[in-house]
Amino acid sequence: xxxxxxxxxxxxxxxxxxxxxxxxxxxxxxxxxxxxxxxxxxxxxxxxxxxxxxxxxxxxxxxxxxxxxxxxxxxxxxxxxxxxxxxxxxxxxxxxxxxxxxxxxxxxxxxxxxxxxxxxxxxxxxxxxxxxxxxxxxxxxxxxxxxxxxxxxxxxxxxxxxxxxxxxxxxxxxxxxxxxxxxxxxxxxxxxxxxxxxxxxxxxxxxxxxxxxxxxxxxxxxxxxxxxxxxxxxxxxxxxxxxxxxxxxxxxxxxxxxxxxxxxxxxxxxxxxxxxxxxxxxxxxxxxxxxxxxxxxxxxxxxxxxxxxxxxxxxxxxxxxxxxxxxxxxxxxxxxxxxxxxxxxxxxxxxxxxxxxxxxxxxxxxxxxxxxxxxxxxxxxxxxxxxxxx
Amino acid sequence: xxxxxxxxxxxxxxxxxxxxxxxxxxxxxxxxxxxxxxxxxxxxxxxxxxxxxxxxxxxxxxxxxxxxxxxxxxxxxxxxxxxxxxxxxxxxxxxxxxxxxxxxxxxxxxxxxxxxxxxxxxxxxxxxxxxxxxxxxxxxxxxxxxxxxxxxxxxxxxxxxxxxxxxxxxxxxxxxxxxxxxxxxxxxxxxxxxxxxxxxxxxxxxxxxxxxxxx
Numbered sequence: 059x060x061x062x063x064x065x066x067x068x069x070x071x072x073x074x075x076x077x078x079x080x081x082x083x084x085x086x087x088x089x090x091x092x093x094x095x096x097x098x099x100x101x102x103x104x105x106x107x108x109x110x111x112x113x114x115x116x117x118x119x120x121x122x123x124x125x126x127x128x129x130x131x132x133x134x135x136x137x138x139x140x141x142x143x144x145x146x147x148x149x150x151x152x153x154x155x156x157x158x159x160x161x162x163x164x165x166x167x168x169x170x171x172x173x174x175x176x177x178x179x180x181x182x183x184x185x186x187x188x189x190x191x192x193x194x195x196x197x198x199x200x201x202x203x204x205x206x207x208x209x210x211x212x213x214x215x216x217x218x219x220x221x222x223x224x225x226x227x228x229x230x231x232x233x234x235x236x237x238x239x240x241x242x243x244x245x246x247x248x249x250x251x252x253x254x255x256x257x258x259x260x261x262x263x264x265x266x267x268x269x270x271x272x273x274x275x276x277x278x279x280x281x282x283x284x285x286x287x288x289x290x291x292x293x294x295x296x297x298x299x300x301x302x303x304x305x306x307x308x309x310x311x312x313x314x315x316x317x318x319x320x321x322x323x324x325x326x327x328x329x330x331x332x333x334x335x336x337x338x339x340x341x342x343x344x345x346x347x348x349x350x351x352x353x354x355x356x357x358x359x360x361x362x363x364x365x366x367x368x369x370x371x372x373x374x375x376x377x378x379x380x381x382x383x384x385x386x387x388x389x390x391x392x393x394x395x396x397x398x399x400x401x402x403x404x405x406x407x408x409x410x411x412x413x414x415x416x417x418x419x420x421x422x423x424x425x426x427x428x429x430x431x432x433x434x435x436x437x438x439x440x441x442x443x444x445x446x447x448x
Numbered sequence: 449x450x451x452x453x454x455x456x457x458x459x460x461x462x463x464x465x466x467x468x469x470x471x472x473x474x475x476x477x478x479x480x481x482x483x484x485x486x487x488x489x490x491x492x493x494x495x496x497x498x499x500x501x502x503x504x505x506x507x508x509x510x511x512x513x514x515x516x517x518x519x520x521x522x523x524x525x526x527x528x529x530x531x532x533x534x535x536x537x538x539x540x541x542x543x544x545x546x547x548x549x550x551x552x553x554x555x556x557x558x559x560x561x562x563x564x565x566x567x568x569x570x571x572x573x574x575x576x577x578x579x580x581x582x583x584x585x586x587x588x589x590x591x592x593x594x595x596x597x598x599x600x601x602x603x604x605x606x607x608x609x610x611x612x613x614x615x616x617x618x619x620x621x622x623x624x625x626x627x628x629x630x631x632x633x634x635x636x637x638x639x640x641x642x643x644x645x646x647x648x649x650x651x652x653x654x655x656x657x658x659x660x661x662x663x
Binding site: 215217219249250251252253254256257279280321323339341342343344345346347348 | 516517518519527536537538539540541542633637638639640642643645649
């Protein structure tokens with residue numbers, strides 16, 4: 059690689075300038091104010107974790123993690139998500155705290171990007187984890203809170219798509235005996251390749267009834283009526299239990315009064331082999347990629363020795379920034395106070411008084427009128443106060 | 449209602465070039481209002497009045513990019529491009545038009561050498577294919593006139609799409625290995641698939657009426 063230019067940054071790393079950061083902080087405050095009344099407490103964890111603990115347990119693929127060596131020669135990773143470190147804390151420092159545990163975070167996570175040089179590799183997220191509650195009401199709480207968060211942030215039009223990983227899994231198990239073939243179907247669903255899915259389906263030697271059911275899976279996307287349609291596809295077992303979970307989840311979400319922003323999608327596959335139940339993804343108008351993702355991950359905690367069901371979600375702050383209104387550009391009330399050395403004592407005391415009154419005061423030691431004039435031309439200041447020698 | 453219509457307005461990315469005419473004909477059969485303007489236009493963005501549609505005319509390899517980033521909700525594009533670009537999009541329908549084959553071709557007297565060179569517009573597809581075959585090859589990316597490469601000695605073989613085979617024959621090349629079948633696909637953006645689910649479903653259903661023996 060060529061030597062970096064003086065102002066270059068590592069691939070995917072971004073500076074956030076004051077104006078955007080002000081917006082990000084405002085959104086973070088709005089989300090915090092939305093989340094805390096539900097009993098979630100904020101947590102912070104280290105930026106670096108061991109690869110062998112958090113790295114291995116994380117849902118993020120190893121080749122997308124930033125890996126480095128610490129002084130002892132251990133492989134460490136920049137945390138690829140916050141869910142895994144939180145699972146580590148809940149199983150260690152928090153091991154005597156009774157379930158359910160509600161935690162939230164506002165933090166940056168790191169994922170190396172393969173494509174498009176400019177895509178960011180460091181993301182700011184706001185997310186929640188609800189650990190130790192297996193009920194569909196816990197899933198409903200996570201989804202409802204996600205809806206309230208997006209509303210609180212000022213996202214005008216959004217939808218959260220909800221699915222259940224066991225539905226497609228169960229349906230495939232009912233129709234297809236060969237696990238390898240099922241894996242291929244799951245891969246097509248994961249890659250969102252419905253054409254490949256249909257080609258494979260038509261080449262399969264199973265009854266036309268079964269084929270029709272597996273084809274219907276691709277169409278189970280819409281409102282509440284899809285629950286009844288999903289029920290018709292399966293009589294018992296895993297897939298049926300998934301439908302019933304989604305049905306009572308929907309009941310709970312109706313109780314929260316949030317279903318108008320929801321969409322059922324039984325072929326939603328978020329992350330292979332990580333989520334274990336209800337999964338969901340949030341989308342906003344005019345944003346090509348999801349801005350929120352979450353779901354149930356009942357196997358993660360066991361990897362740290364304290365098995366527990368869990369659910370949660372994370373909002374991607376950079377995407378939230380793109381779909382929320384700009385801050386109305388308030389009149390800048392900044393004051394520039396120019397003073398000469400002789401006036402220093404009085405000037406700095408005056409500045410403190412003005413700051414107590416709520417003004418933003420910048421002080422500047424000047425030698426003469428020329429510097430005062432420069433200050434007057436400076437667009438950053440609404441007013442210039444002079445305390446010069448007589 | 450008008451607000452809702454606006455929210456469900458679809459932007460469709462159409463590929464200029466090889467499959468454009470066939471694709472436009474397909475849209476017409478499916479009952480979409482495709483104006484003559486679209487067929488002859490030099491413009492790149494064409495709104496369709498009275499229909500909640502808008503077309504973007506794009507270079508075929510850019511169609512999946514437009515759709516992945518959501519500047520187009522859906523797109524019409526060949527499977528060859530999808531395999532090469534590996535974009536994160538929904539592949540909803542096989543339109544069964546624009547049929548061709550992805551082939552390995554070469555001169556008839558071609559003999560295996562230790563590290564053969566392969567010229568192609570599809571370096572990812574070619575590399576993947578030869579890796580799966582356990583063959584070591586050097587892939588050379590070209591942007592056009594791939595058939596020329598074996599004749600002038602740039603490469604031993606080529607990987608390219610073949611429809612009638614005429615171009616190959618005219619250049620004295622023969623088809624050596626068949627990689628896969630290529631047809632035209634309807635793809636959708638991940639968010640549009642959910643945010644505009646009604647409009648996307650509607651266009652899928654219209655297309656399904658036209659696709660031969662579709663299921």
